[in-house]
Amino acid sequence: MIPLLRSEWTKFRTVRGWVAGSIVAVLLTVGVGLLGAAGTVRSCQGPQGDVCPEIPIGPGGQAVHDRFSFYHRALPGDGSITVKVADVSGVITYPPPDHDKIVPGVVPWAKVGVMVKQDLRQGSAYAAVMVTGAHGTRVQDDFVNDLAAGGDPWLRLTRSGDTLKGESSPDGTSWRVIAERRLKGPALIGLFAASPCDVTLSQGALGGTIGACRLTNVTGKFEDVSVEGASGTWTHDDVGGEIGAPTLSVGSARVWGSTIQLTGSGDISPAGMEGGAVVERTLTGASIGLIAVIVVGVLFVTAEYRRGLIKATLAANPGRTGVLLAKAAVVATVTFAGGLVAAALAVPVGIGLMRDRNNSIAPITALTEVRVIVGTAALLAVTAVLALALGAIFRRSAAAVIAAIMLVLLPQLLATASVIPSSAAQWLLRVTPAAGFAIQQSIPAYPQVEDYYIPALGYYPLPPLGGFAVMCGYAAVALAGAIVVLRRRDA
Template identity: 55%
Template sequence: MSTISPRSSPRSSPRPEPQAGRGGFGRLLRAEWTKFRTVRGWVVALTAAALVTVLLGLLSASSNHASCGAGPVEVACPPPPTGPDGEAVDDKFYFVHRPLAGDGGITVRLTSMTGKIRKPDVTPGVRNEVAGLVPWAKAGVMIKESTEQGSAYAAVMMTGAHGVRMQHNFTRDMAGRPGGVSPRSPRWLRLTRAGDTLTGYESADGTHWTEIGTAALAGLPATVQIGLFATSPGDLTVTQGDLGGSVAAARFTEATGEFDQVELQGNASGAWRNDDIGVTVAPDGAEHHPGRAGRSGGTFSVTGVGDIAPAIEGPTPERPLSSALTGLILVIVVAVMFITAEYRHGLIRITLLAGPRRGRTLAAKALALGLVTFAAALPATAITFTVGGRILRDNGNAVLPVSGLTQVRIVVGMAALFALAAVLALALGALLRRSVAAVITAIAVIVVPHVLATTSVLPDSAAQWLLRLTPAAGFATQQSIPQYGHVLGHYAPIAGFYPLPPWAGLAVLAGYTALALGLAVLRLRRRDA
């Protein structure tokens, strides 16, 4: 492994300043900053780490192209619809509805809920479908701002395996009573509107009602759409890959709700209208897996395909930051050399004479390195994230949108990860006092676990534990799309999902850094070299 060493000339050797230790911590900090900037190799290498992060990130983004068919012409893939809070959403369902002017509500009895699930074909050419419902299949009542995808809504529904729920604006979910539904054990569902407040209820007998929850949908228009709906997300299966990782696949499903005793309250005029919201249309104009509805007297049958939930699949904005690993390795090398060079050249005793309080001296060195690394990494990650994302979109990729606050958290968090990793590598250098050993150890505990966890090497459970228990947990700070309890997904590192929240993962890295720095101080107090 190649290492970076200071040049032997007076211009490039670290110059301890004995007078710095006789003052306060600020003088120690300035002394360490002076040491760093006077060694040209360190400055060049840190600059190279920032440039490598940017250049490789932009190159990776430039190589990612996507297009969607529109007849004989390939066009950029359309962006996903966005919900009221700006997140990407799936908004695909079959809706039987009428306009509601002002306050009002809907009450129905759901007598059954059935479905179909596509399975791998056993006989070639014979479509293999089985009866059943996926856990988050949905059928129930809804009030929606409009039939436009992504518009505000609230719904009370029966699910395939999670009982009665009230959901609104895609990301909010409230649980009602568990259990299922059948002709012998029907469920009554009710949803009412009073101004901008929507309230959901359920009942086992249509007489005694239990409130599930309320939703405040600010800015609802005077006239909204009210009615019955059904939808069913894909059947997700995760199998073990040939190399030890996992492979996820989702197959077609549909759900059918049977409703009767449909009662509307308020000014819900006009005829019932059927709309297949978000149905996929083929280039020839045919609808792919359309939903449907039927009515016989006061009984409604509604069949839907799709989901009403946050979108978690698709290109994510942090994708260009995959180049950070290469830049991080360069940072680790520089950080180790910042301490081991003093041992190799016998300058550590001079440094300790300048700062007799050895813990403060090492802390000043760590803080100086952390600050300069953060200052170099912040613009690098900002440019890579912003420009790389723009390149992805220009190349036809439908990048999932995230809030401005999430974007800031990713950029600042990745810069903090660089800084903490540098300080951890410095502490390992102070502990081991050998450049090669310290660099290898730092890469082994920071970089290697992340590579193993995010490639097709380990089972999902092993990958998740690796990113909980090692310093590589800090990479969770780059995750942009959160996990949702009411959305079935392949929540694994290989799919870009980390087992810890962003700041919790960064805290694990910070904890390892503090521990290693504490052990380095103890050793430094016992022995100079």
């Protein structure tokens, strides 16, 4: 195998066109990516000038939404809060079909319950037990963690030491522990209410997808509220509340004895794509660089057929299998290296360009950033192998290039350009090699957040590695098929 690899590497590097093609792939990936980044401009003109609001960051480092109605006391040390959620009601403004009325209603992820939160700062740590509009009783903490816990109306949060214990009960006597979380230091304890906007997606008459998000609020009626270990008085705050916000989104609390009615709007959740510009915006050039990668991958084998050179290659390596494997290894390594250079250049430079244009960047972990960069390189490398295999099967450059573009690039463009319905787009990104682009998605979709999870907005239907595995599967099958036909056919 080593002699074959060396031999195929010599073949690759001694044809100027292929080396140039690989460099073109890098330049296209970086160039087009940076053009996209440079075109991402954010402007927040307002009475205070062009000042964009700070996006809060949660304890896990994600950009978050943290806006809700909070009725609370101080919790210096150990303590607990116990309530019964007696009723949940709310208001939805101008819902479908006619969008002409404000109607009573509770959105599925409206949430009311008990919370211990570090402080009133947006993004500070918290844990909460809650009843939701349509998803039952749940425990959530630190914006991204969510746990379903049946449908009990009695909720309790207890802190002892650094440990917070969330419990629920059907009747207020027999309690079930749902989850334990850690939360240190002085905190606030109380009741909360939040109601995210009412999301719908519809298909535009001229293609494209129209998303709409209508203001809602929720009112929780809490009975038998009992708090232990708290100090100070009850205070109401709209966490993250804005001056001049619509009346319906302003929270309020009413108290009769041990019954409290709390109204609120907003959400406590990861911010998703609203958390800032995403790093993969700097890598959109990979789709274009991919064309050069495909051409090089295809030509690396079809050129041999065109010149009859394949006869010399196969006479020198009559086992044949090794030839294709060595070719695949060479073209994959070259493309991966080029892709890595391209992505490692495009991401930091692109982020700089976007920051210069007033964008905040959705924060991600270093590991995610590495995954996006290395994943982009791997995506290009696997595409090159797929193109090579198609070249060996078709033996014609044009046919193989077209087939590779139809398999990889076309579904990706159709799905993300929002020219087809989102359901079709999602289907394409599940069953075609274009699923591999999921490896570039830096911000995950959260099931506990209602959002526009469509490819046009950068959400892939499969998880990053899952999508990439689909693409690898295609490449592996194509390569195996190419080996079989190469072994069977007369050269």
